């Protein structure tokens with residue numbers, strides 16, 4: 001099992017936090033109110049530039065979760081540190 005895979009317990013915590021912080025969450029594109037949680041955490045890399053403006057392989061980033069709109073597929077990304085703050 002991949003470490004970034006979201007367990008049932010973790011998914012419940014995420015749904016709870018989303019409900020508390022975004023009680024009227026809806027897709028900003030089509031206004032649908034149902035989403036599917038992506039089963040793995042998403043790592044959002046922060047690009048770093050080295051000498052001569054060369055982009056280095058990202059070693060830093062943010063752990064996020066993604067919710068996909070059931071109707072249109074628009075994807076919402078939530079930063080986990082902020083969601084559980």
Ligand SMILES: [Zn+2]
Nearest residue numbers: 027030069072
């Ligand atoms: Zn939508």
